[in-house]
Amino acid sequence: MKPTISIKGLNYTYPDGTKALSDINLEVAKNESVALIGPNGAGKTTLLLHLNGIIRNGSVEVMGMEINDRNLMKIRSSVGLVFQNPDDQLFSPTVFDDVAFGPLNMSLGEQDVMARVKESLGQVELEGYENRSCHHLSFGEKKRAAIATVLSMQPEILVLDEPTLGMDPWVKKDFLALLGKLMHLRTIIVATHDNDVLRMCDRAYLFSKGRIISEMDEFKDIEKIRIEQQ
Ligand SMILES: Nc1ncnc2c1ncn2[C@@H]1O[C@H](COP(=O)(O)OP(=O)(O)OP(=O)(O)O)[C@@H](O)[C@H]1O
Numbered sequence: 001m002k003p004t005i006s007i008k009g010l011n012y013t014y015p016d017g018t019k020a021l022s023d024i025n026l027e028v029a030k031n032e033s034v035a036l037i038g039p040n041g042a043g044k045t046t047l048l049l050h051l052n053g054i055i056r057n058g059s060v061e062v063m064g065m066e067i068n069d070r071n072l073m074k075i076r077s078s079v080g081l082v083f084q085n086p087d088d089q090l091f092s093p094t095v096f097d098d099v100a101f102g103p104l105n106m107s108l109g110e111q112d113v114m115a116r117v118k119e120s121l122g123q124v125e126l127e128g129y130e131n132r133s134c135h136h137l138s139f140g141e142k143k144r145a146a147i148a149t150v151l152s153m154q155p156e157i158l159v160l161d162e163p164t165l166g167m168d169p170w171v172k173k174d175f176l177a178l179l180g181k182l183m184h185l186r187t188i189i190v191a192t193h194d195n196d197v198l199r200m201c202d203r204a205y206l207f208s209k210g211r212i213i214s215e216m217d218e219f220k221d222i223e224k225i226r227i228e229q230q
C-alpha cells in the first residue's frame with residue numbers, strides 16, 4: 001500500500017535565504033503516529049507547513065498526490081494542520097465562528113455544524129466558550145480553540161505543531177487521552193518537545209539543522225537525546 005505521506009529529497013530555503021530543510025526523506029503509513037523532534041530552529045514547523053501546501057515545493061506526496069492547484073482543496077480538507085502559534089489559526093470574532101468555519105466550508109447542514117462545534121469544543125474542554133472572543137482567551141485556551149478548529153473538520157490526517165504547549169497539567173492529561181483515541185482513527189504527525197506526546201507515537205524522526213539525523217521507534221526522554229553538532 002502507498003504511504004499516506006511520502007517526502008523524497010525535500011529541500012527548502014525561505015525567501016530571505018535561510019536554508020530550513022535539506023534532503024528530507026520521510027514516509028508515514030496510514031494510521032501511523034509519527035513525532036518530529038529536535039531543537040528550536042531544526043526545521044520541524046517548516047516541514048509541517050509543506051503537508052497541506054502552505055509551503056508548495058514539490059517532493060511531497062499526500063495520499064498518493066503531489067500537491068498542485070487542482071488537488072489543493074482536497075488535500076486541505078484531508079490534512080488538518082494545527083499551527084504552533086494559535087494566533088495564526090484564529091481569525092473570527094468568536095470561538096464558535098472559528099470552530100464552525102471548517103464544517104461550514106464543507107457544506108454541512110446547520111445541525112451537523114452545531115454538533116461538530118459542540119463535540120470539538122468538548123474534546124478540548126472549552127464547553128461554553130462559543131461566544132467568547134478568541135483575542136481575549138489565555139494562551140492555553142487559544143491553543144485548545146485552535147485544535148478544536150481542526151478537530152471539527154474530522155480530517156483523515158492530523159498534523160499538530162506543539163499541541164500541548166501552554167496546556168495546564170489537568171487539561172493536558174485529558175488531551176493526551178483524546179490524542180490516544182485519535183491515534184487509532186487517524187494518521188498523526190506531531191512536532192513536539194514533550195516526552196509524554198513522544199512516547200505515545202509509533203516512530204519519531206530527529207531533526208537537527210534542517211536534516212533528519214535519525215529515525216527511532218524506541219524513545220529516551222528528549223533531553224537525553226544527543227544532537228549532533230554538525
Ligand atoms: N518565515 C521565515 N522566514 C525565514 N526564516 C524562517 C522562517 N520561518 C522559520 N525560519 C527559519 O527556518 C529554520 C527552521 O525553523 P522552524 O520554525 O521550522 O524550526 P522548528 O524546528 O519548528 O523550531 P521550534 O522547535 O522552535 O518550533 C530556523 O532557522 C528559522 O529561523
Ligand SMILES: [Mg+2]
Nearest residue numbers: 044045084191
Ligand atoms: Mg516549530
